[in-house]
Amino acid sequence: MKGIIFNLLEDIVRQHHGLDVWEAMLDLSGASGIYTSLGNYSDEEIFSLVGAASKILEIPPADVLRWFGRHAIAELSVRMPEMFNVHVSSRAFILNVNRAIHPEVRKLYSGADCPYFNFQDAPDGSLTMGYRSSRRLCHLAEGFIAGAAQVYCDSVESRQDKCMHHGDDHCLFVLNWPKAAASAS
Numbered sequence: 001m002k003g004i005i006f007n008l009l010e011d012i013v014r015q016h017h018g019l020d021v022w023e024a025m026l027d028l029s030g031a032s033g034i035y036t037s038l039g040n041y042s043d044e045e046i047f048s049l050v051g052a053a054s055k056i057l058e059i060p061p062a063d064v065l066r067w068f069g070r071h072a073i074a075e076l077s078v079r080m081p082e083m084f085n086v087h088v089s090s091r092a093f094i095l096n097v098n099r100a101i102h103p104e105v106r107k108l109y110s111g112a113d114c115p116y117f118n119f120q121d122a123p124d125g126s127l128t129m130g131y132r133s134s135r136r137l138c139h140l141a142e143g144f145i146a147g148a149a150q151v152y153c154d155s156v157e158s159r160q161d162k163c164m165h166h167g168d169d170h171c172l173f174v175l176n177w178p179k180a181a182a183s184a185s
Helices: 004-018 019-029 043-057 061-079 092-095 097-108 136-150 178-184
Strands: 116-121 127-132 157-162 169-178
Touching: 004 019, 004 061, 019 043, 019 178, 043 061, 061 136, 092 116, 092 127, 097 127, 136 157, 136 169, 136 178
Parallel strands: none
Antiparallel strands: 116 127, 127 169, 157 169
């Protein structure tokens, strides 16, 4: 996993919970705590840090990932505004992850192993989003979706119908933008 993810995790934990919590996470997880944004680090290290955060903050690991994803997108929108300014809504941003966002990530961070998303519009106006990744970080993706909605000041309802953590071969989200549907009427 790229170091930028570890850098974001450290920054967000320190902003919201303080340096003491970050240091406690490092101690409990056995993680080094020294990450360069372009470096490559073991996936197990991020999972250990999430597990430590879960114990320290007394929330399930899936909720840690959702929380982190939500705040990470907001931070990325400040650090890399060019990736966000070309979109007018969270729906447009999400739909362009494979075509525009992940190629830019791969340019900036050589060797980045990005997840793959597939999309299908439903007759009711919702969007189904499939998620595939060997890392199985669907809860982080869910946080990214919520964070994107915050960045673009819109709201999205998300429901997960399939999950790799429950034996499915991929995750499947159903996304709905209620304001967009209401304003289109």
